[in-house]
Amino acid sequence: MQVHSFLHSDTETYTHILADTQQQVCALIDPVLDFDAKSGHTSSISVDEVIDFVREQGWELLYIIETHAHADHLSAAMHVKEALGGQLVIGQHITEVQKTFKKIFNFDTSFRTDASQFDILTNDGDTLKVGDILITVMHVPGHTQADTAYIAADEEKTVVFVGDTLFAPDVGTARCDFPGGDAKTLYQSIQKLLALPDDTIIYLCHDYPSAGRKHCPTTTVAAQKLGNIHVKDGINEAEFVQMRERRDATLEMPRLIIPAVQVNIDAGHLPDPEANGVRYLKVPLNAL
Template sequence: MTDSTLIHATEQISRAQQQLPVIKAFFDQPTYTVTYVVHDKKTKCAAIIDSVFDFDPASGRTSFDSADEVIAYVKEQDLTVQWLLETHAHADHLSAAPYLQEKLGGKIAIGEHIVTVQDVFGKLFNAGTDFQRDGSDFDRLFADGDTFKIGDLDVTVMHVPGHTPADIAYVIGDAVFVGDTMFMPDYGTARADFPGGDARKLYQSMRRLLSLPDTTRLFMCHDYLPAGRTEYVWETTVAEQRKNNIHAHDGVTEDEFVKMRTERDKTLDMPRLILPSVQVNMRAGHLPPEEDNGVRYLKVPLNGV
């Protein structure tokens, strides 16, 4: 079976030397998350990928310090934000997309399989009939193979399930923003034990991404510090991942990966912010509605996860 999306993305990358994206990364150490501002040098049009809304779970306090850094950069560079892109409904940080949209404009977008995530977690959090489970909180839902523009930059969407059912990667020029499919080569790959996760699908998604040209730049959504490394990094290449990824380098079979990933996931604690994050991110970054006392609440389902 021909993978037309992969072919299209490969062709796009081969053409991209004439339109390389300008990429600025913002690292949020409390959540180990990397937010990217990607823009077209010619038109000054931009996209913001995987933004962070600051949340202190101990106090319930929120702030926009991380998002304000992004806003300052966008204004300093005189950019026009067209898109606020999410690679998936994150379980480790809250999205600042609605705040950025209010300040900078742009359409909030995610993969079309977010509706599966909304259905699962809408039930878990007893979100009620007011919570729409049809993706309508987002301005655009992308399918595998969809294309769009950031100014004159070509973008191709790749559906890369496994970590969650809804993960997508964005191929922008010669760069790919891979979300939580994989991490830096010395850290390996993402977990696959969340509801709807699937280690076998994750392997297949990674091999699909690693079928892109060797020189393709890959940008991670997170970085952690494995033993022996003292600096956070988040950019690598297809060739480097294929050679050195400790979980999924060339030669690791699908069955070997599934066994490793399944056994490893059993030892992992849940992410610190999973319960608040999912409640917000399934709503495209919007907080749950105010209750009759004017206060918003995030729920903790006892023994529910």
């Protein structure tokens, strides 16, 4: 098993490649599309580096995995799929997120809320194979209803891609104030992750390092239990919920939540061009 991580500096998001190098197959987790909110311009410059790396290795891409419908970046899943193939994977509870945000964006009846835009919908306990690597699905709601972690194991080691549940120990945990989020549910999800063996390597979706620390894509279960500022050992559910809800009440919405969510619940598809050939995103006023 090899994991290669690519930092998208603008959104501080990690895209990970999970590979069985013997069988020359891989999966790609949480690809990012460049988006300039000031101009509305999209670009694939960053994700093309990831695509080029896969091609250079000669690996076949089996899966493009989204840990959830991100609110801080636009998914590059469609660009990756066009370039490398692969099936697009997301947790089946994405249907709940689609229904919630269909109302917020007032999408018409053509917008599908059955998640048929995706290729594979996973449920807790499901498995996928990347060569000799077994991926086990863990539903970890709280940040959103659909957040899903993917535990990858072979004979050498076990790693887990946690999406927006846990961050580095000095950063803490994900917010829970988006529609469908819940702090108590997130605490319970995190306890499932922290029940994994202490030496399990955690691959983060984001890192927002404190002063003096460089970005790092990984931590461990042991490090989280010892030092996560929000959920280390000794912090109970009531304490976590109180902290999380108070903290969330002070946070601004992510700067890209409006463009990101409406694209990402549609599997990374950009809106169809209108009669003038231009694509348009919607901005709901006073709705978030």
